[in-house]
Amino acid sequence: MFESKRLHISALFFRLFKILKESLWLFLSAFFVYFNIDGYEQYIFIAIGVFVIISLLYSWLSWWRFTYMVNTDGLLIEKGIFIRQKRSIAKQRIQSINFNQNILHRLLGLTELQIETAGRDMKVDAKLTSLSMTDAQAIRKLLKQFQVNDEDGNSYDYDFALERKLPKYEASYKHLFLFGSTSGGLGVLMSILFIFGLGVEEFIPEQIIDFVSSWLTAQSIITLIILSTFVLLLFWLAGVIGSVIKYGDFTVVRYEDEILITRGLWEKKQLTFPLKRIQGVVVKQNLLRLPLRFATIYLEIAGGEADQKESMRTILFPLIKKKEIAIFLAEILPEYTYMPEQVARISRRYLYLNIGLASLLTLVVGLVVWYLLSLPYLLLLVFLIPSFLYIILEYQVSGCYLNGQQLTLQSWGWLSKETILLKRPRIQAMSAYAGLIQRRLGYANIKASILNNFLGRHYLVRGIKLPEIERVQDWYSYAKKE
Amino acid sequence: MREAPEKRIEQSAIKVWRLHGLIYLCFFIVVTGIIAYFTYAHNWSKWILISSSIVTIIIAILAIAIPAFRWRRWRYQLFEQEIYIQHGMLIIERTLVPMVRVQHVDTKQGPILKKFRLASLEISTAATTHQIPALSEEEAEQLRDQISILARVEQDDV
Incomplete structure (x- = not known):
């Protein structure tokens, strides 16, 4: 029964595509040379041809030399063209088995299988890039640590979870649409395109640039406004x-001690998170979602993919009405509770001190600027109003709240309100700190550190009253006072 | 806020830190010297020399004054279930590290610390690293062993 197998032949092409994709810049620069320098055409084509053939050969060899075997102890992988590498992953250490399917996988009934372990060593994790869905499910069943005693033994299957009417939430397309329009991604996208635009200019023939710029300057202001609105609309879209x-077809299911997430239209991902990997829950409302009373819920996960992006957080649910969060958590993650109305406000003196400091700073800078550059005095307001707004918002939002084993921290992150739910056993260390003036005024700052992926993440709330700080410290302290 | 931890680090830490400061200072003195040469030999503006001298003097004062101040603030205390550390100068930070969260403990000793028969202790959790800078060699080793025994209690995952 336990025999070593090769991946599906498509793995070869996935590898080849990846190599070609990564060397795209090489081709681009080759073409650049081709268009600009005469007499080398044939060499460039030969070079590209040779490169593609070598890549194909390499992909084929690495596919041929990659075998995997599942047995009762775990997974054994052998790979490497010249230097053979054997890796065995013990069943006990496997924490998550995830399925990823891109469009080709799905057309051919295949999947990528990704195995994540508990260790902090990311090299232990494994990825089987392409194998048939039935094989993948068989592997998942075999490697599953806790064999749940179900009659069909198919306990881990996702459809099974749906059949059993387990707690389940789906993101509607209406909400995903709203999520997309209110995500800060718009600005990022614009800046990327801007930088890209700067780079591309070099490749576009000069006549076209001249033509476009002369056309643009010939237009009326109204046309330009319409044009730029159109471009903005395009970015937004x-x-x-x-x-x-x-995030299309986003579904989250709770099954025993695991959270199962499926998402993606183009690349379908099936992710599993055991409870013990969850280090915290973050409810985040950015400036656009705050007035609309919508929020995004994130998970802080220990371990995971080493090349993970998205500011290293995992989306538990893309967009949810604020008043529905408590019910959502009660169903999907009852270990955590969301009670923002209970959060104790920070010290009012923190607000006064900061407003005072901001005014003083603006006044000094303003006076210097006014004296040196003779700029109008009213310009000060440009700095003063946003900083006041920021300070007041921070005061309105910040605070903390203890409830059983859970610490709720609320603060103003980078242009968004964050409510962080942390469990006492998941907080790795806790600090309180204050300057002399702050201590005199009766408040301090608190910092709780948790593990996120492979690094620490530190959550900070400023201006908490000293008695409140002491309560949190006593709650956290393992050496209880008698 | 909680009461400060009880134990202080070794007093010779002040000397060690001053020595560090002096080494740092040497770099500034050399730079100032080079600037002085260029000022007289190549007619550089006097202001460069004046500002660099002021910076050097300020650093010299700080290198002498800060270590004592810093030492006074540095405290730690070991409980059976946790380590309690205080440090900082203007801003004082007090940190609690539960034993169950400690992943490993190291002692470290550079040439200067060795000369003063001191060592520093480094306590790592999954998310953070904490340092107690200047303990006597015996104290550091004893603490390291003690913590690693206390930290051996059953760890919940991560």
């Missing part, structure tokens, strides 16, 4: 489409 493709 791209953001919406991007997030719908990425």
Whole structure:
């Protein structure tokens, strides 16, 4: 029964595509040379041809030399063209088995299988890039640590979870649309395109640039405004489409001690998170979602993919009404509770001191600027109003709340309100700190550190009253006072 | 806020830190010297020399004054279930590290610390690293062993 197998032949092409994709810049620069320098055409074509053939050969060899075997102890992988590498992953150490399917996988009934272990060593994890769905499910069943005693033994299957009417939430397309339009991705996208635009200019023939710029200057202001609105609309649409493709068909299911997430239209991902990997829950509302009373829920996960992006957090649910969060958590993650109305406000003196400091700073800088550059005095307001707004918002939002084994921290992150739910056993260390003036005024700052992926993440709330700080410290302290 | 931890680090830490400061200072003195040469030999503006001298003097004062101040603030205390550390100068930070969260403990000793028969202790959790800078060699080793025994209690995952 336990025999070593090769991946599906498509793995070869996935590898080849990846190599070609990564060397795209090489081709681009080759073409650049081709268009600009005469007499080398044939060499460039030969070079590209040779490169593609070598890549194909390499992909084929690495496919041929990659075998995997599942037995009762775990997974054994052998790979490497010249230097043979054997890796065995013990069943006990496997924490998550995830399925990823891109469009080709799905057309051919295949999947990528990704195995994540508990260790902090990311090299232990494994990826089987392409194998048939039935094989993948068989592997998942074999490697599953806790064989749940179900009659069909198919306990881990996702459809099974749906059949059993387990707690389940789906993101509607209406909400995904709203998620896409309110995500800060719009700005990022614009700056990327801007930088890209700067780079591309070099490749576009000069006549076209001249033509476009002369055409633009010939237009009336109204046409230009319409044009730029159109471009903005295009960016916004791209953001919406991007997030719908990425998070489309978003479903989250709770099954025993695991959270199962499926998402993606183009690349379908099936992710599993055992409870013990969850280090915290973050409810985040950015500036656009705050007035609309919508929030995004994130998970802080220990371990995981080493090349993970998205500011290293995992989306538990893309967009949810604020008043529905408590019910959502009660169903999906009852270990955590969301009670923002209970959060104790920070010290009012913190607000006064900061407003005072901001005014003083603006006054000094303003006076210097006014004296040196003779700029109008009213310009000060440009700095003063946003800083006041920021300070007041921070005061309105910040605070903390203890409830059983859970610490709720609320603070103003990078242009968004964050409510962080942390469990006492998941907080790795806790600090309180204050300057002399702050201590005199009766408040201090608190910092709780948790593990996120492979690094620490530190959550900070400023201006908490001293008695409150002491309560949190006593709650956290393992050496209880008698 | 909680009461400060009880134990202080070795007093010779002040000397060690001053020595560090002096080494740092040497770099500034050399730079100032080079600037002085260029000022007289190549007619550089006097202001460069004046500002660099002021910076050097300020650093010299700080290198002498800060270590004592810093030492006074540095405290730690070991409980059976946790380590309690205080440090900082203007801003004082007090940190609690539960034993169950400690992943490993190291002692470290550079040439200067060795000369003063001191060692520093480094306590790592999954998310953070904490340092107690200047303990006597025996104290550091004893603490390291003690913590690694206390930290051996059953760890919940991560």
